Amino acid sequence: xxxxxxxxxxxxxxxxxxxxxxxPSQTVLDVVTHIQRxxxxxxxxxxxxxxGMCGSCAMMVNGVPRWTCRTHIDSVSKNNExxxxxxxxxxxxxxxxxxxxxxxDKWARAKGEFRGRQTKEDDFAKVPPQxxxxxxxxxxxECIGCGVxxxxxxxxxxxxxxxxxxxxxRAWTLIxxxxxxxxxxxxxxxxxxxxxxxxxSHVSCTExxxxxxSPTAAIAGLKRAVTxxxxxxxx
Amino acid sequence: xxxxxxxxxxxxxAVLAVCVVVHLVTIIxxxxxxxxxxxxxxxxxxxxxxxxxxxxxxxxxxxHVPIGLRSVCSEWLRWRGRSRDFALLLFAAFLGxxxxxxxxxxxx
Numbered sequence: 565x566x567x568x569x570x571x572x573x574x575x576x577x578x579x580x581x582x583x584x585x586x587x588p589s590q591t592v593l594d595v596v597t598h599i600q601r602x603x604x605x606x607x608x609x610x611x612x613x614x615x616g617m618c619g620s621c622a623m624m625v626n627g628v629p630r631w632t633c634r635t636h637i638d639s640v641s642k643n644n645e646x647x648x649x650x651x652x653x654x655x656x657x658x659x660x661x662x663x664x665x666x667x668x669d670k671w672a673r674a675k676g677e678f679r680g681r682q683t684k685e686d687d688f689a690k691v692p693p694q695x696x697x698x699x700x701x702x703x704x705x706e707c708i709g710c711g712v713x714x715x716x717x718x719x720x721x722x723x724x725x726x727x728x729x730x731x732x733x734r735a736w737t738l739i740x741x742x743x744x745x746x747x748x749x750x751x752x753x754x755x756x757x758x759x760x761x762x763x764x765s766h767v768s769c770t771e772x773x774x775x776x777x778s779p780t781a782a783i784a785g786l787k788r789a790v791t792x793x794x795x796x797x798x799x
Numbered sequence: 800x801x802x803x804x805x806x807x808x809x810x811x812x813a814v815l816a817v818c819v820v821v822h823l824v825t826i827i828x829x830x831x832x833x834x835x836x837x838x839x840x841x842x843x844x845x846x847x848x849x850x851x852x853x854x855x856x857x858x859x860x861x862x863h864v865p866i867g868l869r870s871v872c873s874e875w876l877r878w879r880g881r882s883r884d885f886a887l888l889l890f891a892a893f894l895g896x897x898x899x900x901x902x903x904x905x906x907x
Contacts, residue, residue: 722874756801757873764870790802799802 566637568595570607571649575656579647580604586644592625592632596648596660609660616774619710623660624649629715631774651715667711667728674731674759675750680743689743700740704733704782706775713769713779725758729769729779732760736782739789748798751790755799760786804866811863818856843905850906857898865891 566586569579582599593611600607611621616634623632626640626647637646654662682689691698713729714720720728735754739747754760760783769779793799829842843849865887872878872887 719874759801761801761805762870787805791806794802794806 565644566595566641567645568599569645569647570596570599570660571656572607572659573656574658577656577659579649586637590637592623592630592635592637592640592646592648593621595637595646596623596632607660608658617708619708619712619774622651622710622712622715624652624715629712629772631710631712634774651711653715653717653720654711662711664711667714667730668709670727670731671709671734673753674727674735675746675753676731676734676738678738678741679745681745682743691742695742697740697742700785701737704737704777704779707733707777708775710774712772712774716768716772718766718768719762719764723757723762726762727754727759729763729783732763732786733777733779733782736785739786748793751786751793751799754786755790760790763787804869807862808866811859811866814855814859815863818852818859821852822856840905844907846906850902853902853906854899857895857902860898861891861895864894 566584568582568584570582571577572580582603584595584598584603587594593614596607596609597611600609609621609623611633612618614621614633616631619631621632622629624630624647625632625635627649628640629651630640632648640646648660650656650660650662654664654667657663693702707730709730711730713733717726717729719726732754735750738744739750756762763780763783765780765784767780770777770781773779790799829839868890869883869887872883
């Protein structure tokens with residue numbers, strides 16, 4: 565049997581203990597699902613795809629943010645004990661469900677939407693796959709917005725205004741998109757105390773990203789781009 | 800403004816990296832066998848090159864430390880806004896004054 569401590573309630577809640585049968589190749593999401601279906605149907609949690617594509621099942625597992633669907637009990641449980649909580653740095657709605665609004669609002673604040681320079685009259689843009697900007701885009705474009713990096717980030721904890729690794733990573737992919745525009749506006753949005761300059765390069769985001777992306781490298785790229793713009797008098 | 804502060808802090812860090820190494824190596828080299836205060840002052844007073852070197856050192860510290868403390872104040876003490884920046888300006892002035900006082904005392 566697995567001794568599981570699961571967060572219940574809101575931010576001022578506490579952990580509740582459950583005993584869950586062990587199975588081969590059991591994931592943390594399997595454990596949470598077992599609790600909800602067989603032990604306590606009032607347990608609130610999120611999941612959708614169960615195969616590491618949607619990013620909605622991210623939770624704190626033994627204090628570390630992870631995709632629960634892709635985390636085997638064997639790899640995280642010592643002495644058949646497990647602690648599962650809601651993602652850090654986000655308001656808790658109930659139990660294992662967090663309010664992701666601020667996380668996604670920060671993508672908007674980082675000018676995370678694509679704005680193209682071309683019109684429908686123009687031909688398709690040709691972007692050579694080996695060109696340096698495209699390579700930079702490739703390095704960060706697979707982010708699915710699961711919030712793991714945001715929960716892993718100490719700077720978000722200390723500075724709630726900080727845009728966070730995912731939003732800054734998104735901004736960096738757009739800055740390197742040769743079809744886009746408004747990059748100066750974007751650089752202005754991502755610089756300063758709430759932006760890339762607040763990052764201390766702890767590398768927790770890169771360490772925890774389930775997609776093995778490096779928001780730290782993206783943030784370093786933003787710092788370089790902002791510096792260049794400042795020195796050239798554009799910002 | 801924050802981008803400018805960040806650039807100044809990085810640039811001053813690069814200067815400090817050189818200054819600290821030169822400072823430590825000089826101390827270790829010079830103190831071998833022991834030195835008295837009088838012997839130190841005999842070597843340092845009137846030395847324009849060292850005066851200039853330590854003036855740059857003090858300037859780099861005066862710029863670097865308050866900018867770093869700015870983040871410490873906001874992240875650990877939740878102290879933000881103009882009162883924080885004003886206090887750090889005063890602290891920068893103190894660092895510059897104390898540092899240059901020492902430089903003048905030893906090298907002028």
